[in-house]
Amino acid sequence: MYKRKLRGPLIEGDKTLGQITREVLNPMEVKPGKWWYIAMGLSLIATLFGVYAMYVTVTKGIGMWGVNNTVAWGWDIINFVWWIGIGHAGTAFSIFLLVLRQRWRTSINRSAEIMTVFAVLCAALFPTIHMGRVWNMFFLFPYPNTRGPLWVNFNSPLIWDFTAVSTYLLISASFWYLGTLPDLATVRDRTASKVKKAVYGFFSMGWTGSSRQWIRFESLAFVLGGITSVLVVSVHSIVSTDFAVGIEPGWHSTIFPPFFVVGAIFSGFAMVMTLMVIVRKIYRFTDYITDNHMDAIARILIFISLIMGTAYATEIFISWYSGSEYEIFTQFRNRITGDYYIQFWGMILCNAIIPQLFWFKKIRRNWIALLLISLCINLGMWFERYIIIVTSLSKDFLPSSWAPYTPTLIDVGVFMFTIGLFISGILLFLRYIPIMAVSELKGVLRIGDKKDD
Amino acid sequence: MTRSFKIGIFDDEERFIASVKTLHEKGFLIYDVFTPYPVHEIFNMLKRKTRLPTAAYFLGLTGAAATLGFLVWACVISWPIVYGGKPFNSFPSFVVITVVITILFVALGSLAVFSSAAKILPGRENTIFDLRSTDDRFVIVVETVAPDGSDAENAGNLMMKNGASEVVVKKIEKVIS
Numbered sequence: 001m002y003k004r005k006l007r008g009p010l011i012e013g014d015k016t017l018g019q020i021t022r023e024v025l026n027p028m029e030v031k032p033g034k035w036w037y038i039a040m041g042l043s044l045i046a047t048l049f050g051v052y053a054m055y056v057t058v059t060k061g062i063g064m065w066g067v068n069n070t071v072a073w074g075w076d077i078i079n080f081v082w083w084i085g086i087g088h089a090g091t092a093f094s095i096f097l098l099v100l101r102q103r104w105r106t107s108i109n110r111s112a113e114i115m116t117v118f119a120v121l122c123a124a125l126f127p128t129i130h131m132g133r134v135w136n137m138f139f140l141f142p143y144p145n146t147r148g149p150l151w152v153n154f155n156s157p158l159i160w161d162f163t164a165v166s167t168y169l170l171i172s173a174s175f176w177y178l179g180t181l182p183d184l185a186t187v188r189d190r191t192a193s194k195v196k197k198a199v200y201g202f203f204s205m206g207w208t209g210s211s212r213q214w215i216r217f218e219s220l221a222f223v224l225g226g227i228t229s230v231l232v233v234s235v236h237s238i239v240s241t242d243f244a245v246g247i248e249p250g251w252h253s254t255i256f257p258p259f260f261v262v263g264a265i266f267s268g269f270a271m272v273m274t275l276m277v278i279v280r281k282i283y284r285f286t287d288y289i290t291d292n293h294m295d296a297i298a299r300i301l302i303f304i305s306l307i308m309g310t311a312y313a314t315e316i317f318i319s320w321y322s323g324s325e326y327e328i329f330t331q332f333r334n335r336i337t338g339d340y341y342i343q344f345w346g347m348i349l350c351n352a353i354i355p356q357l358f359w360f361k362k363i364r365r366n367w368i369a370l371l372l373i374s375l376c377i378n379l380g381m382w383f384e385r386y387i388i389i390v391t392s393l394s395k396d397f398l399p400s401s402w403a404p405y406t407p408t409l410i411d412v413g414v415f416m417f418t419i420g421l422f423i424s425g426i427l428l429f430l431r432y433i434p435i436m437a438v439s440e441l442k443g444v445l446r447i448g449d450k451k452d453d
Numbered sequence: 454m455t456r457s458f459k460i461g462i463f464d465d466e467e468r469f470i471a472s473v474k475t476l477h478e479k480g481f482l483i484y485d486v487f488t489p490y491p492v493h494e495i496f497n498m499l500k501r502k503t504r505l506p507t508a509a510y511f512l513g514l515t516g517a518a519a520t521l522g523f524l525v526w527a528c529v530i531s532w533p534i535v536y537g538g539k540p541f542n543s544f545p546s547f548v549v550i551t552v553v554i555t556i557l558f559v560a561l562g563s564l565a566v567f568s569s570a571a572k573i574l575p576g577r578e579n580t581i582f583d584l585r586s587t588d589d590r591f592v593i594v595v596e597t598v599a600p601d602g603s604d605a606e607n608a609g610n611l612m613m614k615n616g617a618s619e620v621v622v623k624k625i626e627k628v629i630s
Binding site: 178 | 485486488489490491494495496499501502503505506509512513514524527528534536537539543546547549550552553554557559560561563564567570572573574575576577578579580581582584585586587588589595605608629630
């Protein structure tokens, strides 16, 4: 139940239904501003640099990266885990809040879902090219082959990971597309251009908004939401088993699955905040994405930040309490102090300390502060994955095989490729697909007015 | 066969709901209603039901059984290999893939069920009675069958009385839905 008197309307400015359609679809109907072309140009340059890096990686091999025999996982797996974490935005935001019937999700869920789709695409790229021989990627599928048939190792976390990530990509893309169907139909029915009508007509798949379609639509959204909320928790848990099942000090720990899931939701929500602060500023959508919405995200972020702080403290405590000298060495000599202390303290500062500023209402209502803090969290989460992967690998049981790790320009290039892909994808989305779920906004317009809501 | 429809267009959700209610009570043949967002009162009134959750449940059962069955067959019967001294049939590690693939089964399966039940397919062109129904209008479509047109007139009057902004007649050769 949403108490309108207590919490205010979800959409401000006393809008009519037609006004919502016009205002939200407006960015698709007018030419985008200069900023759009500049941002698109920059992200395409980043992508081009990335294409070069990928070309070098594929033709010469992953020896072009900073990885070595000791630190066999470097930026590629760091970025993979980082992107997958961001990819939890859509599902955590959209689906958890759908299942919990939090109606304030309506103005943000669409962007969160599209971020998920692109982030998971970027993530999936890293393990793929990390294989070195990308053309043999199909070996990961358990297909009937002439070698026995020899199946993949179903007991390996890496196969679980492959299954989980590809399932996640398929389902989050379907969920996003399902949500856009009614809005694509709205565009189809409003436009005067024949080309647009044909294109959006094709992709809206015959949506009419009849009661027969709506009841099934809602039912399917709940079925998908209910079943996918399991996936929100399971995907990053499975990613964490890639580490936790190994015996490296600092990895071999039962805290990993919940710790990873919380971290993923943390970075996902932070990225949602980054994008929303920018979108509501540029498109002047403050009536739809109100200060209350940003406030609510900020509150969730403080809570998660506290969990992250507790998790870091727990890791340190347990490594001491375990009495294992390798665990103690990794935590105390190779993380808190040692070669990588800057990344470690950066992580603590960005993830556990800076977000505490959200306790202040003034900060929660200041868009520059929101933008900066959300960027800090994204940086902090990247540091976290760096700390987990590089410190554990670089100095483990045998001092003779210790090695330092520094990334190369090619590593940076591959990362740039994904960032360019992500940003240009988001820009295309802002231009060609309704930014907010128009039909859902209309549904919550008068929420709390009627008795049954 | 040409079918004729009386179409009432409403600006306001409450008047629209009231109108559907009276039309339904008086026994008019409501072909369907078209709204910009789901209106739950209508679902109960017109007794719209969906068996999608049931389908999803059975899809899930099928998916779980099929995946677990395949894993056991592949690892125990087809090509048994010892990994790290574990038994061939290592159920705990099969759980992970079973859960994930079950979810995939449910998701893709219910999408397919939705597609066939709600008539949603790429490029499909279902009949749209009024273009504004995806924007801000609530549309009631009453199918009229009486040869003298008496029910069309009555339905039209009723909808006007209930506050329709417009009432139109449409004759459609072939209704796709």
